[in-house]
Amino acid sequence: MTDNTLSRRAVLGGLIAAATGASASAAARTPKAARVRPPNIVFFLGEGLRHDEFSFRGNPLLKTPNMDRLAREGALFRNAFVTNALCLPSRASFLTGAYSHTTGATTNEDSQVPARFALVSDVLREQGYEVGFVGKSHVGGALLDHKWDYYFGFKGQADYLKPEVVEGSNGQYSEPKIYHEYVDDLLTRKAVEWVQGRGEKPFCLFLWFYAPHAPFYRPRRMLQRFNGDRVAVPANFDDDLKGYPGKARAVAEADNKIGTSQVFYDDPRSLEELMKDHYVGVESNDEDVGKVVEALGPRLNETVILLSSDHGFFLGEHTFYDKRLMYEPSIRVPMMIRYPRLIAAGTVRDEMVLNIDAPVTLLDVVGIKAPATMQGRSFLPLARGHALPDWRTDWLYEYYEYPGFQNVRPHRGVRTERYKYIHFFLEPQEFELYDLQTDPDEDHNLYGKPGYEDLTGRLRNRLEELRRETNDQYVYHPSRVLRLKAVPEATPESARRP
DSSP, rough: OOGGGGGGGHHHHHHHHHHHHHHOOOOOOGGGGOOOSSSSSEEEEEEEEOTTTTGGGSSSSSSOOOHHHHTTTSSSEEHHHHHHSHHHHHHHHHHHOOOOOSSSSOOOOOOOOOSOOOOOOHHHHTOEEEEEEEOOSSGGGGGGOOOOSOOOOOOOOHHHHHHHEEEETTTOOOOOOOSSSOHHHHHHHHHHHHTOOOSSEEEEEEEEOOOTTTOOOGGGGGGTTTTTTOOOTTTTTTTTHHHOOTTTTHHHSSBBTTTTTTTTTTTTHHHHHHHHHHHHHHHHHHHHHHHHHHHHGGGGGGGEEEEEEEEEESSSSBBBBOOOOSSSSBBBBBEEEEOOOSSTTTEEEEEEEEHHHHHHHHHHHHHHOOOTOOOOOOOOOOOOOOOOOTOOOOEEEOEEEEEGGGGGOOOEEEEOOOOOOEEEESSOEEEEEETTTOTTTTOOOTTOOOOOOHHHHHHHHHHHHHHHHHTTOOOOOGGGOOOOOOOOOOOOSSSOOO
């Protein structure tokens, strides 16, 4: 069942079933005047955690009771997205509340966030919070140029089995140290220790996981997980054998195909291997979420818990793996927030929320005004059950890392509640158009088809309007060592018409 056709009743039914009989009634709200202190915050960020990789979503293999609990006891946003489905740019947006084109953190290479952009962690610390960061940031400098009351992280990617990690606080950091421990077990152990040591001051913990990231190593206890289980093969898994009829050549020629693409060690050899290893990483995440929730103890209901992911992940749709492309498995992410003082259990919302909204929402929950540099909008009123008639009905997507890993050509697009328009803007320019209501798996490109001229024109114009509204003046430049020659970007005026 696709997400677009998954009913609210099915979601709620899955949450209740996953709870094995737990109550879905809303916790009593505490009057504002009775609050003694601001709430604590725990922000879990997954690494390529898909929006549907939960047992409450009906996945017959996955067991995710702890993450299911967060969705069941809080608000679940069924239409949550990232504005750039790549690790570093998305993580920068989760911290700054700004688009990639705004901060300049557009690729895994263009990694720096200028100092003029306040991070949500900086704002919270200035307002009296103890703030700890544990895990993968990927942002240039690994956030070591910011002050933390506790820091335990690494630059770039981690070694799964022998992670090299920097530890410290208040700008004083140790030399990198090698640990002989599965990386996410280590990160969670340190996070739990820090939570258990907190006193009366409100605190905010960022626990940003590393698994499941290529090369998808497993913790020892899970080496045989899913042995003998059959995985579901996407209906369009053989699209590569058909030559991707109707799709842009930019899609067909990307180096992101299971079994036939090799990018260093990031080369899954089969769908079964990829899917099962990815699922193990998800279940590892779930264990770790449970450990932190348990460590909160009596402070649990005094803590805002947000769970999301830096991007989605292809698990065989169109033969793809990885992310990057503006297709649903890549851009969709989970978004759930639990805080029983304000948010009723079992809340399910269908509005489109974005990663840039997350930091604004966290600040809103604790009563702090977001800096002017943040471009997102708080979804707290939605989580509390309010109707917002002026909430967004479309949004801008962007991707720029090319040439490079997977060689996905740069593109921009607009996603509405029903349609998706994608513009691969390098010459030769290409376009895709999908009706997500009738074609949720994005199999049939409608661009150039008779009868869609007006729709195409409206979406093309809306894409340029969104660029202006978000002050998008970014000029693409080639990435990585493959900068052999400049690749021309077409101007909107020279874009090929439908």
